[in-house]
Amino acid sequence: MFQKRFILISMLVLGGLFGQGLRAQCKSFTKKKCMPMLAPFLSNGQLNTTTMLPGQTADMKLNFNSGMSYRIIVCAEGVLGQIEFQVSDASGRVLFINKSKDYAADSWDFTVETTTQLTVSVKVPEQVDKTVMLEEGCVSVIVGFKK
Amino acid sequence: MKINNISRILVMGLVTGLLGACGNSASSSEEKENAAAADTTAVKKGKKDASNAQKVFYALPSPIETADLLKKAGATYNKDYLNSLDNSTKYNSSAGKALNLGVYGTDLSFTTIFDASSESILYLKKVNNLSASLGIAEAFGDGTMDRMQANSNNRDSLLSIISDAYWTADSYLQENQRPATSALIVAGGWVEGLYIATRIALSKENPEINIRIAEQKLSLDNLVGLMTEQKKDPDVAAMLSDLIDLQAAFADIKKSESKSTSSTDAKTNVTTIGGGSAFVVTKEQISVIAKKADALRTKIINKS
Numbered sequence A: 001m002f003q004k005r006f007i008l009i010s011m012l013v014l015g016g017l018f019g020q021g022l023r024a025q026c027k028s029f030t031k032k033k034c035m036p037m038l039a040p041f042l043s044n045g046q047l048n049t050t051t052m053l054p055g056q057t058a059d060m061k062l063n064f065n066s067g068m069s070y071r072i073i074v075c076a077e078g079v080l081g082q083i084e085f086q087v088s089d090a091s092g093r094v095l096f097i098n099k100s101k102d103y104a105a106d107s108w109d110f111t112v113e114t115t116t117q118l119t120v121s122v123k124v125p126e127q128v129d130k131t132v133m134l135e136e137g138c139v140s141v142i143v144g145f146k147k
Numbered sequence B: 001m002k003i004n005n006i007s008r009i010l011v012m013g014l015v016t017g018l019l020g021a022c023g024n025s026a027s028s029s030e031e032k033e034n035a036a037a038a039d040t041t042a043v044k045k046g047k048k049d050a051s052n053a054q055k056v057f058y059a060l061p062s063p064i065e066t067a068d069l070l071k072k073a074g075a076t077y078n079k080d081y082l083n084s085l086d087n088s089t090k091y092n093s094s095a096g097k098a099l100n101l102g103v104y105g106t107d108l109s110f111t112t113i114f115d116a117s118s119e120s121i122l123y124l125k126k127v128n129n130l131s132a133s134l135g136i137a138e139a140f141g142d143g144t145m146d147r148m149q150a151n152s153n154n155r156d157s158l159l160s161i162i163s164d165a166y167w168t169a170d171s172y173l174q175e176n177q178r179p180a181t182s183a184l185i186v187a188g189g190w191v192e193g194l195y196i197a198t199r200i201a202l203s204k205e206n207p208e209i210n211i212r213i214a215e216q217k218l219s220l221d222n223l224v225g226l227m228t229e230q231k232k233d234p235d236v237a238a239m240l241s242d243l244i245d246l247q248a249a250f251a252d253i254k255k256s257e258s259k260s261t262s263s264t265d266a267k268t269n270v271t272t273i274g275g276g277s278a279f280v281v282t283k284e285q286i287s288v289i290a291k292k293a294d295a296l297r298t299k300i301i302n303k304s
Helices: A004-037 B004-020 B028-048 B063-072 B087-092 B094-112 B116-131 B142-149 B155-175 B179-201 B207-230 B235-251 B283-301
Strands: A048-052 A057-064 A069-076 A084-087 A094-097 A105-112 A117-121 A137-146 B054-058 B254-264 B271-280
Touching: A004 A048, A004 A069, A004 A137, A004 B155, A048 A057, A048 B054, A057 A094, A057 A137, A057 B207, A057 B235, A069 A117, A094 A105, A094 B254, A094 B271, A117 A137, A117 B271, B054 B207, B063 B087, B063 B155, B063 B207, B087 B094, B087 B116, B094 B116, B094 B155, B094 B179, B094 B235, B094 B283, B116 B142, B116 B155, B142 B155, B155 B179, B179 B207, B179 B235, B179 B283, B207 B235, B207 B283, B235 B283
Parallel strands: A057 B054, A105 B271
Antiparallel strands: A048 A137, A057 A117, A069 A105, A069 A137, A084 A094, A084 A117, B254 B271
16 A cells, blocks of 8 residues: 555656656757747747647737837747748738748748737647657747847 | 556656646646646647647737837836835735736836946846745846846846846746746736836826827736636736726727738848737826826735
8 A cells, every 4th residue: 555655656756757847848949949049139038838739729919019120939849840830910811921931931020010919820730640649849939029 | 457557657647747747838836736727627628639729828028128119209217117126025925026026127127228227236136036035046146147237338238138037037937837926927017017107108298108008908908818827826816807907997098900011021031010000099098097007006016
C-alpha cells in the first residue's frame, strides 16, 4: 500500500516536472528562435505562446495605434509543418496571409493610419498520416512596435 | 497486475504534466489549481476534436507605447500624475503587489519616455522590489538595474531594457502557471496609463489626447477578455467587475468603422493600413472616464 502511494506521488511529481519542462521549452524556443527576429521593434511585453496540435487554430486580438509601425511574428516549431497565419480587420477582411507567399513569410511589417483592432489567426495544418501519433509543438505570436 | 497499475499511475503522472503544460499564459497554490482546471477543460475539448479547438489570446499595447503616443500628442511630463514612491510599503498582498507592479511599471515607462532619468531609477527600484517579492526578480533584478544605470543617457537602450524586462516577467509567470498574476500586472499598468492620460487631458485641452483616450475603448475590451479567462481567481474577478463598470463610461463614445485598405511598398515591403475605427468623443465623456479612472486607480494604489 505504502509502495503504491509512493509510486503514485512520485509519478505525479514527475508529471508535474514534465509539464513544467514543456512550458520551459516553449519559453526557451520563443526566446532563442523568435525574439531575435523582432529587432529593431520593441516587444509589447506579453508572451503569447501555446502548444498546438495538427488541425488546431489560435487567434490573437490586439488594437494597433495610428501613427505607429508594427511587426507581427508567428513562430512555430518545425514539427508542426507549414503554419498558416493571417491578419484580418474587425469586419473579417483579410489584410495579410502568408499562404499567398507560399508560407515563406513568418513576419509582417505594417503601419497603421487609423487606430484599428486586428485579429492574428494561426492554423496548424491537418495531419496527413492518421496512423502516427499526433505531435504537439510550440507556437508563439509576437508583436513589436516602433516609435 | 502490478505492471498494469504502475502503467496506469505512469499515465496519470504524464497526463498531469501535460495538462499543466498546455497553459498559455504563478505564486499561490489556488492560482495554480485554477490554471490547471482551465487547462484540463481545454485539453479535454482538444482530445475530443483537436481540429475544432480554438485558443484566443487577448493582448494589450505596451505601457511604453502608450507613453510614447501621449508624448507625440503633445503631453508634458508631470511627476504628480505618478504613484507616490512612498506607497510601495503598503503593498503586502499578492494582488496588491501585482497590480501596483503594473502601476509602477507604467510610471517607469513614462519617466523614461519623458527623459526623467533620475526618477526612472527610483521607479525601477520600486519595480525591482515588488517583482522580487512576487518571485519574479529575474525580470527587473540587479542585472536590469545595472544595465539601466549604464545606459541612463540613451533613451532607446533604456526602452529596450524595460521592454525585455516586461517580456521576461510575463514569460516567467506563464512558465510557472501564474496567469492571474500576469493579468493583474497588465490591468494595473493599463489603468495607470489611462489615469495619466486623463490627468493630462484635464490639465489642458488637447483633442488628440482625447482621441487617444477614446481609443482605449478597444484596449479595455481586450483587457476584459484577458481578465475573463482568469476570473476564477477572486482578485481578478474583483478587478474584472471594476473594469466592466469602467466600460460603461466608454459605451456612448461614437465610433465609425470604415473598410480597411492596405497597400504595400514594393521597396520596403511595409504595408500601410488605412480605414479602421474613427472615434468622436466629447469633453463630457472624457470627464466621466477621468472620474472613473481616478476612482479605480485610487482603489488600486491604496490596496494593501
